[in-house]
Amino acid sequence: MLTDKEIRHILDTDREHLWHPYTSAIDPLPVYPVRRAEGVTIELYDGTKLIDGMASWWACIHGYNHPVLNNAVMEQLKDMSHVMFGGFTHKPAVDLAERLLRILPQGLTRIFYCDSGSVAVEISMKMAVQYWQSSGQSSKTKFATVRSGYHGDTWRAMSVCDPVTGMHGLFGNALAPQFFADQPRSRFGGEWDNADLDSMKKILEEHHDQIAAVILEPVVQGAGGMWFYHPQYLNELSVLCKEYGILLIFDEIATGFGRTGEMFATFHTSVTPDIMTVGKGITGGYMSFAAAIATEYVARTISEGEAGVFMHGPTFMGNPLACSVSAASLDILASYDWQSKIHSIERQMKEEFAVAKKYKEVADVRVLGSIGVIETKTPVDVAKVQKLFVKEGIWVRPFGKNIYIMPPYIIGSGELSKLTHGILKVIREYYG
Numbered sequence: 086m087l088t089d090k091e092i093r094h095i096l097d098t099d100r101e102h103l104w105h106p107y108t109s110a111i112d113p114l115p116v117y118p119v120r121r122a123e124g125v126t127i128e129l130y131d132g133t134k135l136i137d138g139m140a141s142w143w144a145c146i147h148g149y150n151h152p153v154l155n156n157a158v159m160e161q162l163k164d165m166s167h168v169m170f171g172g173f174t175h176k177p178a179v180d181l182a183e184r185l186l187r188i189l190p191q192g193l194t195r196i197f198y199c200d201s202g203s204v205a206v207e208i209s210m211k212m213a214v215q216y217w218q219s220s221g222q223s224s225k226t227k228f229a230t231v232r233s234g235y236h237g238d239t240w241r242a243m244s245v246c247d248p249v250t251g252m253h254g255l256f257g258n259a260l261a262p263q264f265f266a267d268q269p270r271s272r273f274g275g276e277w278d279n280a281d282l283d284s285m286k287k288i289l290e291e292h293h294d295q296i297a298a299v300i301l302e303p304v305v306q307g308a309g310g311m312w313f314y315h316p317q318y319l320n321e322l323s324v325l326c327k328e329y330g331i332l333l334i335f336d337e338i339a340t341g342f343g344r345t346g347e348m349f350a351t352f353h354t355s356v357t358p359d360i361m362t363v364g365k366g367i368t369g370g371y372m373s374f375a376a377a378i379a380t381e382y383v384a385r386t387i388s389e390g391e392a393g394v395f396m397h398g399p400t401f402m403g404n405p406l407a408c409s410v411s412a413a414s415l416d417i418l419a420s421y422d423w424q425s426k427i428h429s430i431e432r433q434m435k436e437e438f439a440v441a442k443k444y445k446e447v448a449d450v451r452v453l454g455s456i457g458v459i460e461t462k463t464p465v466d467v468a469k470v471q472k473l474f475v476k477e478g479i480w481v482r483p484f485g486k487n488i489y490i491m492p493p494y495i496i497g498s499g500e501l502s503k504l505t506h507g508i509l510k511v512i513r514e515y516y517g
């Protein structure tokens with residue numbers, strides 16, 4: 086344990102010198118110093134124990150400090166933590182590829198390992214542009230997407246994030262202009278309304294000669310709105326894309342590896358995208374790692390072009406530690422009936438959140454797989470509610486009007502109840 090003085094030093098130095106996600110250097114939001122984490126529990130230095138509702142932003146699917154994942158990292162450390170991927174290959178990279186190929190949608194067979202989700206999105210977009218260059222259609226350099234999406238904070242990724250919440254106003258001309266279709270409004274599990282597709286159809290009709298690909302998050306829109314839409318949108322979109330000669334990129338960085346009740350959200354549809362991105366949960370949340378995965382046809386077409394190669398190569402590509410822990414994480418998934426577990430989390434969240442529909446300040450409640458969302462009518466003050474959540478012994482970090490959880494899959498039903506009941510109590514208190 087640290088002394089009070091040492092803890093104060095951490096907080097003071099942090100406040101003075103460190104950036105946190107989306108915070109001010111003048112008036113930063115409070116942060117809580119974490120001592121350790123294990124299973125679904127995050128422990129602060131003052132001894133406070135928090136049940137984790139966030140899986141550290143979708144990533145820690147098996148919980149913290151997992152003995153199998155710890156062991157994978159430690160064993161790999163003995164051989165090498167890193168070696169360049171230019172000119173070398175290694176067993177961890179191939180082990181992971183074999184495990185991915187077992188679970189990926191059929192036809193996605195060319196895997197590009199990279200460092201983070203945003204980078205995987207950049208790579209997927211670059212692949213699409215190079216694909217059309219190789220096909221002699223170098224005018225196809227733009228992208229279409231739907232509103233309320235989120236694809237990361239780097240430049241090209243940001244250009245396809247929701248234009249309102251995605252900071253387009255702030256960055257203006259610095260962002261590449263893209264095409265934004267209306268957000269699909271037919272709910273997952275509800276009626277399909279064909280009119281959902283109208284605005285995307287119009288964009289593709291009018292601009293297909295400029296559009297390299299449509300990029301979107303399949304079924305679940307994450308950080309751009311926590312919205313679950315009808316899979317039929319994607320089935321119809323896929324037909325349109327083929328008709329107009331446009332590639333389809335599915336960003337599965339949040340949804341991948343079981344989160345929605347299917348291994349990939351794509352499996353709620355009948356579509357195999359041309360390119361798919363994965364990240365976040367791939368390492369079980371142990372470290373930053375991601376991949377952009379293309380069909381053989383896309384990969385070959387790129388390679389037959391003038392450049393002859395795909396023009397990308399990050400320094401830490403295929404990092405052995407990340408590959409080892411990812412392979413171990415997929416082995417854990419393969420070792421138990423994760424799908425039943427996700428379904429039982431889903432059932433319990435549906436039951437326990439149902440009462441919130443009656444709250445005056447709640448606009449909507451939705452649950453899909455192990456993702457539960459309570460949408461409020463007015464935006465919440467994050468710092469203020471965060472404090473209330475910590476007082477309840479739970480870790481929940483809302484944004485805008487969305488109070489949401491996507492806990493580690495290993496959460497027990499008692500722990501999950503603590504989360505859901507804590508959230509309901511805080512909503513009543515906050516608005517009460």
Ligand SMILES: *Cc1c(COP(=O)(O)O)cnc(C)c1O
Binds near residue numbers: 204236238307339365
């Ligand atoms: C988080 C996220 C990203 C960005 O990933 P980083 O690892 O934060 O760069 C991209 N797309 C989706 C759908 C995400 O949820």
